[in-house]
Amino acid sequence: MSTLQENLVPARSRATRPAARRRRLTPVVIVYLALVALLVVGSVLVGLRGEVLLDQAGIFNILTRATALGLVAVGQTMVILTGSLDLSVAYLIGLTSLVAAQTMAGRDGMVLPAVLLALAVAAGVGLANGLIITVLKANAFIATLGMALILRGYLENNYTGPAGDVPRGFQHLGYDRIGPVPAAALVMLAVAALAWWYLSRTRAGYHMYAVGGDIEVARLSGVPTRRVIVTAHVLCSIAAGLTGIYLASRLGSGAPYVGTDAGYDLESIAAVVLGGTLLAGGRGGVVGTIGGVLILATLDTVFDDLEVDPFFKDVVRGVVLVTAVALYARRMMTARRTRGRLA
Amino acid sequence: MTPRPATRVRLTGISKSFLGVPVLHGVDLEVRGGEVHAVMGENGAGKSTLLKVLAGVHRPDSGTIEVDGAEVSFAGPTDAQRAGIAIIHQEFTLLPHRTVAENVYLGREPVRRMQVDRRRMVADTRELLDWLGEEGIDPTDPVSSLSVAQQQVVEIVKALSTNARVLGMDEPTAALADHEVELLYDLVRRLRDRGIAIVYISHRMREVFDLSNRITVLKDGRFVICAPTSELTSEDLVRHMVGRDLGEYYPDRAKPGDLGPVRLALRGAGNDRVRDLNLQVRAGEIVGLAGLQGSGRSAVARAVFGVEPLTRGVLEIDGVPRRVKRPRTAVRLGIALVTEDRKAAGLALRQSVRDNTLLVRRAALRGARSRARSDLPALLKLVAVVATGEHQEVRYLSGGNQQKVVLAKWLAVEPKVLVVDEPTRGIDVGAKRAVHELLRDLARRGVAVLMISSELPELIGMSDRILVMHDGTLAGELPAGASEGAVMALATGHGVGAAA
Numbered sequence: 001m002s003t004l005q006e007n008l009v010p011a012r013s014r015a016t017r018p019a020a021r022r023r024r025l026t027p028v029v030i031v032y033l034a035l036v037a038l039l040v041v042g043s044v045l046v047g048l049r050g051e052v053l054l055d056q057a058g059i060f061n062i063l064t065r066a067t068a069l070g071l072v073a074v075g076q077t078m079v080i081l082t083g084s085l086d087l088s089v090a091y092l093i094g095l096t097s098l099v100a101a102q103t104m105a106g107r108d109g110m111v112l113p114a115v116l117l118a119l120a121v122a123a124g125v126g127l128a129n130g131l132i133i134t135v136l137k138a139n140a141f142i143a144t145l146g147m148a149l150i151l152r153g154y155l156e157n158n159y160t161g162p163a164g165d166v167p168r169g170f171q172h173l174g175y176d177r178i179g180p181v182p183a184a185a186l187v188m189l190a191v192a193a194l195a196w197w198y199l200s201r202t203r204a205g206y207h208m209y210a211v212g213g214d215i216e217v218a219r220l221s222g223v224p225t226r227r228v229i230v231t232a233h234v235l236c237s238i239a240a241g242l243t244g245i246y247l248a249s250r251l252g253s254g255a256p257y258v259g260t261d262a263g264y265d266l267e268s269i270a271a272v273v274l275g276g277t278l279l280a281g282g283r284g285g286v287v288g289t290i291g292g293v294l295i296l297a298t299l300d301t302v303f304d305d306l307e308v309d310p311f312f313k314d315v316v317r318g319v320v321l322v323t324a325v326a327l328y329a330r331r332m333m334t335a336r337r338t339r340g341r342l343a
Numbered sequence: 344m345t346p347r348p349a350t351r352v353r354l355t356g357i358s359k360s361f362l363g364v365p366v367l368h369g370v371d372l373e374v375r376g377g378e379v380h381a382v383m384g385e386n387g388a389g390k391s392t393l394l395k396v397l398a399g400v401h402r403p404d405s406g407t408i409e410v411d412g413a414e415v416s417f418a419g420p421t422d423a424q425r426a427g428i429a430i431i432h433q434e435f436t437l438l439p440h441r442t443v444a445e446n447v448y449l450g451r452e453p454v455r456r457m458q459v460d461r462r463r464m465v466a467d468t469r470e471l472l473d474w475l476g477e478e479g480i481d482p483t484d485p486v487s488s489l490s491v492a493q494q495q496v497v498e499i500v501k502a503l504s505t506n507a508r509v510l511g512m513d514e515p516t517a518a519l520a521d522h523e524v525e526l527l528y529d530l531v532r533r534l535r536d537r538g539i540a541i542v543y544i545s546h547r548m549r550e551v552f553d554l555s556n557r558i559t560v561l562k563d564g565r566f567v568i569c570a571p572t573s574e575l576t577s578e579d580l581v582r583h584m585v586g587r588d589l590g591e592y593y594p595d596r597a598k599p600g601d602l603g604p605v606r607l608a609l610r611g612a613g614n615d616r617v618r619d620l621n622l623q624v625r626a627g628e629i630v631g632l633a634g635l636q637g638s639g640r641s642a643v644a645r646a647v648f649g650v651e652p653l654t655r656g657v658l659e660i661d662g663v664p665r666r667v668k669r670p671r672t673a674v675r676l677g678i679a680l681v682t683e684d685r686k687a688a689g690l691a692l693r694q695s696v697r698d699n700t701l702l703v704r705r706a707a708l709r710g711a712r713s714r715a716r717s718d719l720p721a722l723l724k725l726v727a728v729v730a731t732g733e734h735q736e737v738r739y740l741s742g743g744n745q746q747k748v749v750l751a752k753w754l755a756v757e758p759k760v761l762v763v764d765e766p767t768r769g770i771d772v773g774a775k776r777a778v779h780e781l782l783r784d785l786a787r788r789g790v791a792v793l794m795i796s797s798e799l800p801e802l803i804g805m806s807d808r809i810l811v812m813h814d815g816t817l818a819g820e821l822p823a824g825a826s827e828g829a830v831m832a833l834a835t836g837h838g839v840g841a842a843a
Contacts (some may be wrong), residue, residue, distance in 0.1 A: 218438075
């Protein structure tokens with residue numbers, strides 16, 4: 001998927017090497033600076049209305065919004081880094097919320113089996129996605145779009161609305177908080193930390209970067225490329241499964257369209273890209289993604305506080321996304337020019 | 344034939360065909376520890392294929408591979424790696440966003456307590472870099488921050504980290520600037536002195552004489568000779584590389600009276616890929632442009648056609664200076680380019696013969712001229728395309744007929760200057776002759792033809808004059824019917840001394 005590599009760069013520019021390496025602003029730094037700037041501007045704007053953005057309720061709001069999106073986006077980061085992507089997460093979230101809630105059926109004793117079953121279903125969908133892409137060699141976009149349609153068909157055929165019942169005990173996951181921090185947000189951050197460790201410390205994680213960077217180079221270096229892509233998809237789907245379980249605990253039941261109503265498919269890809277991960281793969285990471293998620297969550301919270309027209313909200317989100325990607329592309333280009341040949 | 348103790352690798356009788364086209368016929372190669380063994384030959388002689396057989400990338404159809412006296416069979420690159428053979432390909436195989444150490448150990452990362460042992464990876468990489476005397480490269484630098492020469496060092500370190508004792512290098516200097524080449528020589532010598540067996544593919548004479556202990560020459564996929572470098576002269580080498588007979592038929596060349604005014608002229612032209620180009624092509628003339636791969640032949644074509652525009656010097660069409668910044672301008676000025684890669688850049692494979700033929704006319708010309716299609720049958724007849732009809736998709740045509748459609752596409756806009764890059768690559772003998780006659784016919788009608796070909800007999804047979812490229816600029820001009828040796832001498836930078 002690395003079609004953007006330059007072929008040959010002239011001999012003269014190749015010879016020169018910048019003497020000192022400039023410490024440059026990486027996308028991760030940019031995204032957190034942008035987050036801080038957004039929090040400052042947002043506080044001022046909300047403050048002008050005589051309210052406070054970052055009071056207990058405000059922080060809680062932002063983090064709650066960030067929890068579900070964060071879980072999906074962490075998984076999405078893995079597939080995108082590997083040079084793939086997953087459009088089926090939104091329906092999978094709906095499906096797993098139903099699987100969890102219906103298996104629990106109000107019984108406390110069924111919480112653990114229900115969670116495990118929902119995750120198993122998710123892993124199965126991820127496995128199918130991965131195999132369709134690697135073995136049948138279908139393009140990831142089409143393969144996961146097809147999976148999304150299959151899941152939608154199943155959901156529409158079998159459900160008309162919410163179903164299942166989550167026991168009170170399990171609803172604590174959705175509503176407990178420590179100070180202004182929702183317990184589930186901590187779970188999300190823990191998942192993100194685990195994913196960060198996996199990607200940046202384990203061999204399998206190294207291989208995801210390699211496959212996304214250049215699948216042919218990875219293959220020639222002995223990386224089991226198919227296994228890496230399948231693993232990324234399984235992990236991505238499990239992350240979507242966790243999101244479904246969390247949303248079930250918040251809603252008290254499963255809901256077929258809980259994932260699609262929030263647009264978690266495209267939203268998660270937007271968060272990943274906003275966080276500085278290359279859509280073509282090979283570069284980026286979970287840290288940036290969480291930054292992207294927090295920016296989107298903060299924007300929403302600020303707009304809600306300001307009672308902004310929802311259509312205008314979308315316009316701003318679109319502008320933010322496009323600006324960010326253009327900015328990263330620009331930085332890449334200047335880096336490339338000063339550094340000479342890249343690949 | 345008992346293997347000598349120092350023989351690391353012996354290839355015997357290696358044959359390999361691709362899609363029925365034989366590339367190697369019973370080639371032998373024997374490489375010893377501590378030697379640099381050069382493999383030479385013209386473009387298409389089978390050098391790279393031989394190296395890929397050694398690397399386990401291609402399986403030979405017949406023949407044996409022995410490593411340290413024991414016969415082996417490689418199912419893939421990993422097997423060859425395990426046997427101690429590593430190859431540095433023409434294209435770099437590094438991930439720009441990852442660090443040096445991460446690249447070196449890609450696919451073989453050391454693991455400790457579930458985690459990649461980064462400390463060890465960095466330390467081992469540093470040790471290898473030090474061993475090579477390349478302390479200037481930091482294992483934690485991202486590869487994208489290194490110069491091309493340093494990236495090549497990383498490639499070599501990557502190969503050595505597998506404990507390779509046989510190292511194949513395919514045109515390792517192709518991407519390097521002059522001062523970097525010296526550094527590479529130095530590195531190759533150090534590797535040799537440390538007992539590594541090196542298979543060194545190159546078609547640069549000077550490099551081979553500077554570096555190698557022995558030379559094997561291939562021609563048209565056959566083994567020609569293997570001899571110590573000290574026993575060969577560059578004249579011998581050129582003779583071994585090109586010595587074939589010119590038994591083919593080519594159309595008559597232009598007579599002095601056929602030549603018209605200068606249609607295409609370059610004066611001091613250049614860009615990032617080529618420099619100091621001075622050339623003229625007259626109406627009625629076919630000028631051959633020779634040179635080795637990477638010498639800038641195709642870059643000239645791309646520059647004239649505005650794909651990679653000229654940044655210096657003057658380009659004149661019919662005596663008028665023009666700035667050609669993009670192909671569209673070139674087409675409007677009457678320049679046509681038949682690209683090297685017919686399938687990727689010459690044709691819309693899933694479209695019909697008719698749509699492909701009218702592609703340029705519709706795209707680049709304005710008004711009524713773009714709509715005129717009454718002459719389509721005449722065009723197709725002129726180039727003699729064999730197709731079921733004008734609506735057949737071109738992907739179903741043979742290579743020769745596809746190439747005829749490409750030519751028809753350009754004839755549809757009646758070019759003044761026609762640049763053809765490898766016009767007969769991959770097409771059969773009959774179609775080849777048809778293309779040759781068509782080109783000559785066009786020249787007779789007043790088109791100026793600039794023809795690039797790596798097939799020397801074709802180039803010499805067709806051209807009224809031959810320009811030879813070397814290292815991004817013109818190395819010299821030869822008259823019609825010059826010898827292959829003379830062309831090769833100029834193309835390998837061997838200078839005028841060996842010219843016939």
